[in-house]
Amino acid sequence: MHVLLELNIVPCTFLKRLNRFVALVEVDGEERKALVTNTGRLEEFMVPGRKAFCTPKTGGKTDFVLVAFEDLGGKGAIIDTRTQARAFERALELGLVPWLRDCRIKRKEVTVGKSRLDYLFECPEGEVYAEMKSAVLRGGNKGEYAMYPDCPSVRGQKHIGELIELSRAGKRAMIFFIGAMPGVERFRPYDVGDPKIVRLLREADKVGVEIHALGISLLPDGRIILERPSLEIEL
Template sequence: MTKSALLKLNVVPCTFIERLNRFVALVDVNGETRKALVTNTGRLEEFMVPGRRAFCTPKRGGKTDFVLVAFEDLGGRGAIIDTRTQARAFERAVELGLVPWLRDCRIERKEVTVGKSRLDYLFGCPGGKIYAEMKSAVLRGGERGEYAMYPDCPSVRGRRHIRELIELSKAGERAMIFFIGAMPGVERFRPYSQGDPEIARLLAEAQKAGVEIHALSLALLPDGRIVLERPSLYIELEEDF
């Protein structure tokens, strides 16, 4: 298991109170009720439980005072829900050459327009360019909690991205979708068909069409370090179970 530190955040312990809407939650920080930005649009029901210990980072400007970065999880480590932090940590891992399925690659562009979608990354690699989309997998599953799963609710945007990747692959381009299993202790990834059965089906179709599918796992340590726990998770798609 790899435990490479990627980032160091200025985290502030907080306690989750409630989610006001898609983007704002109430948290308790040192006995005061404050508003925190939520960047993850998933339901996150297993984490957003009143009274659950969490980790925030201070924020300047806007209508919120903090960013809700993670929830305390296994062994005191944090499950990272903040998609911006996930992306920053992933990008650092690529820069350091710690991601085996992107070794010797570099990020050429972000937010790349393809068809009617914008994909997260265009990588430049020795074997050519790769169009890639990143998804946040912060739903735990399996008897031992060993699975990181996506999505936890229907995602029209997610379906559209996978379809665009399928078309790219059929057109002869390298296309990739990868999942950030941002929870401590996960070992495998699989789609959560109860959240969106169409995405589970599309991922299996994408693999058959040549789209590369990968996942890695991250966790937050109590001191604010983001670590790469596993640079590659085993992938199980619908046809496998």
């Protein structure tokens, strides 16, 4: 088990989502506001009364960040996209990402066309333009799939389109998914969430865009662990 991060976790109870970016949670018997960084619907997790995990924050209109929801085996499914990114970056730094072996982050928030991609990596074979997406929708008969997206995403469509154009121009392009739930083994796109993204991912695969995924989860004591450095991809 590889520990990637250690968070100052505060147990909380989810009450309701007030808007896209703010949730109402209960901490020590008091109602408090928590920042939500994930713009997905997250309907399987955002159930009133569900146990969750928050971290304290200072400044702004919220007191906490809603990081994860209790899931299989008491572990947390991590919905916070900033935590997902930090965990991925730590795994990369530790050399635990097999599909980015000996690579480093050259730049973040790279402008490509009319979009901004999350990363530009410097690898032994050259540069790699990459976009990271959060896959926190569980699927499959045994819950073994991490899926994306859970709702239509015009932004996601644009990103995949830019990656397709980069690949067609001869550049190395990649999209990878953070399966941030305990026990997931595979990734697949969710066609009910956004059929266009499913079609774009299949097109991306055909033109050479690399598609990868990894699995992480949160332990109740605040440790974020790498569960699987590479999930099987099914398109």
